Amino acid sequence: MIFHVLTIFPEFFEGPFAYGVVKRAQDAGIVEIRIHNLRDWTHDRHKTVDDRPFGGGEGMVLKPEPLFAAVESIWPERVSQPPGSSSQRRTVLLSAQGRMFGQEMADRFKECEELLLICGRYEGVDERVAEHLADEEVSIGNYVLSGGELGAAVIIDAVARLLPGVLGNDTSAAFDSFQAGGHGEGLLDCPHWTRPADFRGWKAPETLLNGNHEEIRQFRRRTALEKTARLRPDLLAER
Numbered sequence: 079m080i081f082h083v084l085t086i087f088p089e090f091f092e093g094p095f096a097y098g099v100v101k102r103a104q105d106a107g108i109v110e111i112r113i114h115n116l117r118d119w120t121h122d123r124h125k126t127v128d129d130r131p132f133g134g135g136e137g138m139v140l141k142p143e144p145l146f147a148a149v150e151s152i153w154p155e156r157v158s159q160p161p162g163s164s165s166q167r168r169t170v171l172l173s174a175q176g177r178m179f180g181q182e183m184a185d186r187f188k189e190c191e192e193l194l195l196i197c198g199r200y201e202g203v204d205e206r207v208a209e210h211l212a213d214e215e216v217s218i219g220n221y222v223l224s225g226g227e228l229g230a231a232v233i234i235d236a237v238a239r240l241l242p243g244v245l246g247n248d249t250s251a252a253f254d255s256f257q258a259g260g261h262g263e264g265l266l267d268c269p270h271w272t273r274p275a276d277f278r279g280w281k282a283p284e285t286l287l288n289g290n291h292e293e294i295r296q297f298r299r300r301t302a303l304e305k306t307a308r309l310r311p312d313l314l315a316e317r
């Protein structure tokens with residue numbers, strides 16, 4: 079799967095994808111991450127990507143021209159395709175006003191061949207990008223970030239780990255929190271323990287040490303349910 083990121087801060091991404099699962103996914107050729115500098119699609123001496131908002135007010139707004147030019151140069155066929163017409167190549171505008179990103183959306187995005195993430199900055203992005211360029215506007219939470227870059231990194235990480243072959247064992251994502259399979263449809267993952275079995279007098283559960291696989295399976299399902307009821311009762315209510 080190819081991820082494209084459109085940003086005015088390409089150096090931002092030197093860190094997030096250089097470690098762990100996402101790094102291994104790239105090394106294995108399962109994931110390709112292409113970082114594009116929005117300023118490459120400007121034509122003036124100062125490489126201007128922003129301008130003052132119509133109507134006045136504070137801050138600057140990302141201009142539509144470089145964003146349209148960038149997407150249409152990455153995917154030339156987009157010139158003649160309206161937003162929403164391709165399920166294989168999705169354009170996502172990161173926005174505090176967008177629909178909330180979650181595991182279900184990650185599951186949907188993993189079916190794409192390519193995903194292009196537009197990172198806003200300043201006061202935001204000219205609304206014509208949301209209306210006529212992006213397939214969807216996506217938020218990673220009910221708070222305002224300074225830019226879309228953190229959101230793009232979150233989405234890429236969450237989607238990449240779902241791709242076949244990325245995690246060592248293909249079933250290991252199925253037991254993660256929010257997944258439809260695993261301990262039980264959309265619950266939290268069960269709690270985990272490791273050695274030492276006794277740490278400062280706090281003992282790991284006996285059941286996990288006795289080697290009885292059926293008992294361990296039932297224990298994990300029960301503790302996943304208990305933890306969900308305690309920390310995220312809303313997930314149980316949804317079921």
Ligand code: SAM
Nearest residue numbers: 172173174198201202217218222223225226229
């Ligand atoms: N004035 C905008 C508002 O109140 O909705 C906030 C603009 S924010 C300072 C600049 C950029 O950060 C946005 O264009 C968006 O790309 C990104 N951003 C901010 N909060 C976000 C969130 N919760 N999820 C995804 N992207 C976000």
